[in-house]
Amino acid sequence: MVTPVVNAEKLNNFSKVCEILERFDRQPSKIIPILQAVQEEYRYLPEEIMTFVATSLGISPARVFGVATFYSHFSLEPKGKNIIKVCDGTACHVKGSSGLIDVIRRELKLTEKEPTTEDLLFTLETVSCLGACGLAPAVVINEKVFGQVSKKQMKDLIDEYRTKED
Amino acid sequence: MSQKGIISVNGTKVPLDGEKNLLQVVRKAGIQMPTFCYHSELSVYGACRLCIVDIEGKGIDTSCSTPPRDGMVIKTHTPKLRKMRKTLIELLLANHDNSCTTCDKSSACKLKDLASDLGVTNIPFKKTRESRKPDILSPSLVRYPDKCVLCGDCVRYCHEIQGVGAIDFAYRGEDVVVTPAFNKSLAHVDCINCGQCAAVCPTGAIIPRSEVxxxxxxxxxxxxxxxxxxxxxxxxxxxxxxxxxxxxxxxxxxxxxxxxxxxxxxxxxxxxxxxxxxxxxxxxxxxxxxxxxxxxxxxxxxxxxxxxxxxxxxxxxxxxxxxxxxxxxxxxxxxxxxxxxxxxxxxxxxxxxxxxxxxxxxxxxxxxxxxxxxxxxxxxxxxxxxxxxxxxxxxxxxxxxxxxxxxxxxxxxxxxxxxxxxxxxxxxxxxxxxxxxxxxxxxxxxxxxxxxxxxxxxxxxxxxxxxxxxxxxxxxxxxxxxxxxxxxxxxxxxxxxxxxxxxxxxxxxxxxxxxxxxxxxxxxxxxxxxxxxxxxxxxxxxxxxxxxxxxxxxxxxxxxxxxxxHTTYQSRKRIDFDSMSLADAGREAPVEVNVCVGTSCFLRGSQEILASMGDKIEQEHWSGRINLKATFCSESCSHGPTVTVGDRKMFKADMGMVVEEVEKQLGSIPAGAEK
Structure with a gap:
């Protein structure tokens, strides 16, 4: 017999989506902030939620899909719990950001096409410039900024965040 | 729109008579102006750029999106304009699946005709886009994304005339594609199969599915x-x-x-x-x-x-x-x-x-x-x-x-x-x-x-x-x-x-x-x-x-x-999805409860029903005996909230009705009977 589950997290997330729609008065013109808020809850945009949002706003699911795929900010794949953003702008690139990217990919077994770990704990993103060139190479993990990161420090940081999750 | 006046088209004086755009004026002057994305019954899009004209004092602009004004002097086929149109076609052909001899649309293809009419004899640009798979699952229509020129005629027809919006643009820049939601097949979305997308398509990107x-x-x-x-x-x-x-x-x-x-x-x-x-x-x-x-x-x-x-x-x-x-x-x-x-x-x-x-x-x-x-x-x-x-x-x-x-x-x-x-x-x-x-x-x-x-x-x-x-x-x-x-x-x-x-x-x-x-x-x-x-x-x-x-x-x-x-009809979902399972007792659960959470059901309180059902399942120790699911719009909007318990569909449902029905259905199946 399968263990019965009331999926509390799903139910909770779902009521948040309803709150978000309320907050923006179900206005079709607010589709972008709505999707942003939904992505905050789910860390990506699940298909069924986009369909729900579309029918709630009275626009077609194809149009919502169009908006979601236009902006690189939106992700249609689940993202990891921890987002590692490595700046690969000119200054950071010169100061060795690609070495950091290699370290992260090796440590977390990631590739360019698969930027999220299987356990959904980490996602690697590269950004074009964080505007922190003085700190090059710069890395942001979740909301925290790390400057002048060496390969060794990068590995330590990954270990540190991994330990937190255990 | 009752703009009056006179416009000079290639030196000929053309009187205005309420034309909405310069393109109509040009065509009234008896001049062939090629277009992909212009249809008088659809909104003006201005994407294909073929209808460009040289407007004195303004420069080159698309005639479809320019309102006519008295005294305008325009030219339609200057050497520069001809060259630009030719280049546009060459660029479109660069990434086009040029399998014209075996294309179903070959005898009515606007792209093929224009390439010939505008004197395109070779394609100087390299293919840059990866090939995309055709969508062959719909019984009515087949889509070949590699033949699409992104004029958007189909998108606008489906949206503006049919109010369906089964297809739209997705992605950005070079990756742009016309597709149903979530890259699904037309067979699995809200397409009503009217085929007007195929009727307005200037190429073979959407065609009727052949059973010949x-x-x-x-x-x-x-x-x-x-x-x-x-x-x-x-x-x-x-x-x-x-x-x-x-x-x-x-x-x-x-x-x-x-x-x-x-x-x-x-x-x-x-x-x-x-x-x-x-x-x-x-x-x-x-x-x-x-x-x-x-x-x-x-x-x-x-x-x-x-x-x-x-x-x-x-x-x-x-x-x-x-x-x-x-x-x-x-x-x-x-x-x-x-x-x-x-x-x-x-x-x-x-x-x-x-x-x-x-x-x-x-x-x-x-x-x-x-x-x-x-x-x-x-x-x-x-x-x-x-x-x-x-x-x-x-x-x-x-x-x-x-x-x-x-x-x-x-x-x-x-x-x-x-x-x-x-x-x-x-x-x-x-x-x-x-x-x-x-x-x-x-x-x-x-x-x-x-x-x-x-x-x-x-x-x-x-x-x-x-x-x-x-x-x-x-x-x-x-x-x-x-x-x-x-x-x-x-x-x-x-x-x-x-x-x-x-x-x-x-x-x-x-x-x-x-x-x-x-x-x-x-x-x-x-x-x-x-x-x-x-x-x-x-x-x-x-x-x-x-x-x-x-x-x-x-x-x-x-x-x-x-x-x-005589026949019967069925409720259909717009998009084929599994519903979202909120309480899962597995395949063998005796009673399945589906709560519609589409807009109007939501406004009528379906979310409360869903939340209360969640609580109720815990209170009554019904877990293991009920599958609770949120369905994304069963589209019975004016009778919402819609809840199905087992095979019984309830409109204008409230918590009392749902619990009563669940108890009734559970009652007919003694606890543990599923094991």
Whole structure:
């Protein structure tokens, strides 16, 4: 017999989506902030939620899909719990950001096409410039900024965040 | 817009007369201006850039998106403009799947024509896009993204005229593609299969799905009796494929061509239309007799029927239960032929020739079958028929006419009228008048509502007949009309809906035409085809009467007619999804509770039901015995919240009702019985 589950997290997330729609008065013109808020809850945009949002706003699911795929900010794949953003702008690139990217990919077994770990704990993103060139190479993990990161420090940081999750 | 004045086009003075844009002025001046993305009935998009003109003092701009002003001086074909247009085509061709010789659209491809007209002789640019897979799952349409020029005509048609929005642009920059939501197939989204996307597509990026090969195969199979039926609208347009005027096409030529191709019997779907008039009128009168005062919607158009099932399942029992004429001829034909030939129904192959891509979807409906055997096996569009005639080596221009086979080959002018909008409504109104008043209706002249030529109404008040009808085409117009009926603003007894503006003559399976007057021409051709017919009224059709005697127990609306000629409808989701499971007891759970969380159900409190059900499952220790799911819109919006418990569907549900039903259903299954 399968263990019965009331999926509390799903139910909770779902009521948040309803709150978000309320907050923006179900206005079709607010589709972008709505999707942003939904992505905050789910860390990506699940298909069924986009369909729900579309029918709630009275626009077609194809149009919502169009908006979601236009902006690189939106992700249609689940993202990891921890987002590692490595700046690969000119200054950071010169100061060795690609070495950091290699370290992260090796440590977390990631590739360019698969930027999220299987356990959904980490996602690697590269950004074009964080505007922190003085700190090059710069890395942001979740909301925290790390400057002048060496390969060794990068590995330590990954270990540190991994330990937190255990 | 009543802009007056004069514009100089290539030195010729052109007076303005309310033209909305420069392109119209240029075309009025008799100048050929190529366009991909301009359609007068759609919004101006300005994407293809082919209609560029040089405006004195302003420079080069697209004429479609520039409003005309008095005194403008424009040039349309300067060396620079010609070079730019040529480059645009070269760039489009760089990433185009240039398999023109094997492309179904080859004979009507605007891109191919323009490349030739503008003198493009080589493609100097390299292919930069990865090839994308075609979408072949829909029964009605096939999409080849590699042939798309991103003009957006299909997107705007689907959105602006049909109000469906099944396809849209996705991704960005070089990756842009026209696609259904989530890169799904058209078969799995809210596409109503009307095929107007294919009709406006300038290339072969969206085309009707061809069944020609399978029909040839069936024709070659000696164990099968292969018969055909041909829809009214096909005769109005087939001549376009052979470059002969419609006035010289008689249905007899088509019938003879079909015989040469190898069909054993050839029938006319107009016979089914005659049958529909009798059944549908009777159905309407029965509804009124029962005290059902609600609007009845026609059900001949499968695009509209799918639209209604998806977006308005609350109207399911207001759709006429009559099968479409294709269904009626299929149903009666298969039964009769299998009896006379002593064959099983599966060995009688019914091929419909239709102006319509949605009919291809309709034939796959499980409701249109006799014990699992489809009543229509294949649907060919007018385009496909034209191709088969050519492939068979028939010289269509010269072939002599032959008559259709009986009993399903004889029809009335009223039945033939089903091929254009208003035909169904008029036939029903006239038959009702004859039945109730014993005399012909004095006139039937629907008038436009809100200046919309695709929405007309007519009020009939003659003798015992008191009837208010609306005739609407284009599902977006239908949507507006439904909204007004539901809000009580308007009321009608019968509403005829056709998904394609103009009706079947403008169907998505008709030959591709870039002639803006084509619908009027086909309408005239259809009318012309009716003139030679001596039978005007469906009930005067002697073979309709014979079939009623022989197959329908001698009466319209009887038990046999119900079995053979009527159908049912289903609620459909817009997008194929699994619902979101919130409490999962596994496959064996005795009771499944689905709560619709679509917009209007949500507004009516479905979320509270969902949350309370979650609590209730824990309190009552129902876990393991209930699957609780949030479904994304069961589209029964005006009756929300919609909850299904087991197989019982509840509208306007509240927590009390749901719990009561769950307890009832759980009660009939003792705890632990599932183990």
């Amino acid at each position: 090969a399978r029909v040839w195969e069936a024709l070659g199979d000696e164990s099968k009796t292969v018969v055909a039926q041909i829809a009214p609208a096909v005769r109005s347009s087939i001549g376009e494929m052979f470059g002969i005027p419609e006035s010289s096409v008689t249905v007899g030529k088509i019938m003879n061509a079909l015989k040469v191709i190898g069909f054993k019997e050839v029938y006319d779907t107009s016979f089914g239309a005659d049958m529909t008039v009798l059944e549908e009128t009777n159905e309407f009168l029965q509804r009124r007799k029962r005290g059902d005062e609600r609007t009845m919607f026609t059900s001949c158009c499968p695009g509209w029927v799918k639209y209604a099932e998806q977006f308005h399942p609350e109207l399911n029992d207001q759709l006429s239960t009559c099968m479409s004429p294709q269904g009626m001829v299929g149903s009666l034909g298969k039964k009769l032929i299998s009896q006379t030939e002593g064959k099983l129904e599966k060995d009688v192959i019914m091929v419909s020739i239709m102006p319509c891509t949605a009919k291809k979807f309709e034939k796959e409906r499980p409701e249109l079958s006799h014990d699992g055997t489809p009543i229509v096996d294949f649907v060919l569009t007018t385009q496909e028929l034209g191709k088969m005639i050519k492939e068979a080596g028939v010289v269509f221009e010269e072939i002599s006419p032959a008559s259709a086979d009986l009993p399903f080959g004889l029809y009335s002018t009223a039945g033939l009228g089903f091929g254009a909008t208003q035909g169904v409504a008029e036939a029903v109104a006239r038959y009702a008048a004859r039945t109730m008043n014993g005399k012909e209706l004095s006139d039937f002249e629907p008038v436009e509502v809100e200046n919309n030529p695709q929405w007309k109404e007519v009020i009939i008040n003659e003798g015992a007949l008191d009837l208010k009808m609306a005739v609407v085409a284009g599902t977006k117009n239908a949507e507006t009309l439904i909204g007004k009926i539901q809000s009580g603003e308007v009321s009608y007894d019968i509403v005829e809906v056709m998904a394609c503006p103009g009706g079947c003559i403008a169907g998505g399976g008709q030959p591709v035409s870039y002639d803006s007057a084509i619908i009027e021409k086909r309408k005239a051709a259809l009318k012309n085809a009716g003139k030679i017919n001596p039978i005007h009224a469906p009930e005067e059709n002697p073979y309709v009467q014979k079939i009623i005697e022989k197959m329908l127990g001698g009466k319209v609306g009887g038990h046999e007619a119900h079995d053979l000629l």
